[in-house]
Amino acid sequence: MIDNYSHYVNTVLYTEASIPGPMDNTKECLELFNNFNSQIMLHCSCKTVCRFHTCACLQKSGGFNYISYEESGKIKYLLNIGIEELPLYMECNDMCTCGAQCGNRLVQKGPVDGLYVKPCKIMNKGLGLYTSSFLLKGTFVCEYAGELLTKSQAIARYKNNLLNGMSNYIFCLNEYSNGNALQTFVDPSHFGNIGRYINHSCNPNCQVIPVRWNSPIPKLAIFVSLDVAPGTELTFNYGAHSNHSKKLGLTTKLVKCLCNSPNCDGYMPYDYYN
Numbered sequence: 001m002i003d004n005y006s007h008y009v010n011t012v013l014y015t016e017a018s019i020p021g022p023m024d025n026t027k028e029c030l031e032l033f034n035n036f037n038s039q040i041m042l043h044c045s046c047k048t049v050c051r052f053h054t055c056a057c058l059q060k061s062g063g064f065n066y067i068s069y070e071e072s073g074k075i076k077y078l079l080n081i082g083i084e085e086l087p088l089y090m091e092c093n094d095m096c097t098c099g100a101q102c103g104n105r106l107v108q109k110g111p112v113d114g115l116y117v118k119p120c121k122i123m124n125k126g127l128g129l130y131t132s133s134f135l136l137k138g139t140f141v142c143e144y145a146g147e148l149l150t151k152s153q154a155i156a157r158y159k160n161n162l163l164n165g166m167s168n169y170i171f172c173l174n175e176y177s178n179g180n181a182l183q184t185f186v187d188p189s190h191f192g193n194i195g196r197y198i199n200h201s202c203n204p205n206c207q208v209i210p211v212r213w214n215s216p217i218p219k220l221a222i223f224v225s226l227d228v229a230p231g232t233e234l235t236f237n238y239g240a241h242s243n244h245s246k247k248l249g250l251t252t253k254l255v256k257c258l259c260n261s262p263n264c265d266g267y268m269p270y271d272y273y274n
């Protein structure tokens with residue numbers, strides 16, 4: 001993965017991709033480390049261009065993940081928004097025989113060029129992530145990278161953040177397949193990439209898609225969900241609607257949302273896991 005960005009906050013160490021958090025002797029932590037160090041054995045034997053009828057990775061995904069277009073004489077790729085409801089996005093991995101120019105290798109090549117961090121126009125929002133170039137719908141922006149935590153570690157960190165009045169950056173990805181639920185917790189508080197600066201919006205212009213290639217642990221890949229003009233702040237919805245939290249009587253834990261969208265819920269999303 002190629003990542004030429006750096007942090008604007010010197011207390012955070014830059015990591016191009018998510019890494020395991022602190023090791024402990026619990027079963028769930030050992031399972032997390034084992035999955036992180038595992039190699040997905042599924043791979044294709046394509047020699048040139050990966051095609052659906054011959055590529056095992058595309059068949060596992062159920063279709064073409066990305067569509068190609070030409071820009072300045074170069075072929076680039078966009079997320080195939082029309083298949084965004086697929087249960088799995090599987091890119092070709094290190095065991096595949098297809099080359100680096102394979103159209104099923106996008107997220108693994110790193111963030112899009114032209115991202116920059118600056119203070120947001122809305123007071124009290126802090127820093128935000130912006131684009132200096134026009135981004136077509138379906139463009140891969142970057143990974144939301146940080147420390148991979150177990151559920152127990154994520155809950156403990158959240159409680160510590162709450163107790164000490166610290167901001168909470170922990171993201172929980174919920175995946176459902178064949179009646180099974182899988183949760184991936186990522187915290188970019190201490191280790192993270194450029195994605196940590198993307199703010200929440202109730203009317204976002206980006207979305208998070210779980211993408212896998214070498215490891216069974218998904219990458220939290222952020223894609224533009226509509227065309228975005230230069231100078232625009234990039235945002236995604238952080239999770240469950242705050243209205244759901246209000247119904248659970250959790251309003252004392254909610255943080256006021258500053259996205260300023262016409263359909264703003266009023267509060268930042270909050271999910272209760274224990």
